[in-house]
Amino acid sequence: MARDRKRFGSSLAIVLLWAGSARAYDEQWSLDAAAGYALIASDDWPTRQGAGVDVGATLGVSDSVMLRGTLGYAYLADSDRHEHLGRLRAEGLYALDVLELVPFFGVGVTLTTAPLPEDERVIRPGVHLVLGLDYLASRTWTAGLDVRSGVLFVSGSLRSATDVSLRVSRMFEFF
Numbered sequence: 001m002a003r004d005r006k007r008f009g010s011s012l013a014i015v016l017l018w019a020g021s022a023r024a025y026d027e028q029w030s031l032d033a034a035a036g037y038a039l040i041a042s043d044d045w046p047t048r049q050g051a052g053v054d055v056g057a058t059l060g061v062s063d064s065v066m067l068r069g070t071l072g073y074a075y076l077a078d079s080d081r082h083e084h085l086g087r088l089r090a091e092g093l094y095a096l097d098v099l100e101l102v103p104f105f106g107v108g109v110t111l112t113t114a115p116l117p118e119d120e121r122v123i124r125p126g127v128h129l130v131l132g133l134d135y136l137a138s139r140t141w142t143a144g145l146d147v148r149s150g151v152l153f154v155s156g157s158l159r160s161a162t163d164v165s166l167r168v169s170r171m172f173e174f175f
Helices: 003-019
Strands: 029-044 045-060 065-075 080-095 101-115 123-136 140-154 159-173
Touching: 029 065, 029 140, 045 080, 045 159, 065 101, 080 123, 101 140, 123 159
Parallel strands: none
Antiparallel strands: 029 045, 029 159, 045 065, 065 080, 080 101, 101 123, 123 140, 140 159
């Protein structure tokens, strides 16, 4: 029994050390389009929810690291108000390449417009975490699910910002 465990451990070590790296995004960049659900909430502010759209680009820095930038719009409403928000995001992502399905996670920064008069600033800065899953349909097309949750810094308080979106990406090789 102990000898079997040693053999298994040795075999596993050899496979992990000699296996080639999987290549999902390296030496590629993409144009991205996404649409989904958005929510902003706080204890001192009514919860607003609605829909959002984003366009952006992603750069595959290595076989597991990506940089993504997006520009987007969200329409949020509650029972008596609505908001039109612009948003700009920059994210660093780490991908775990698993054949056609690629889970990833990362961190990002957000700048969101603040059109309401009670906000002291025109821009709300924020930070967020990203969790996602990409389906690599081919070396050219990718479909993904992105979940972001973070905080926005508004007039001395924090507001929770969450969105879930479906994304389609057109991949391109580096020149």
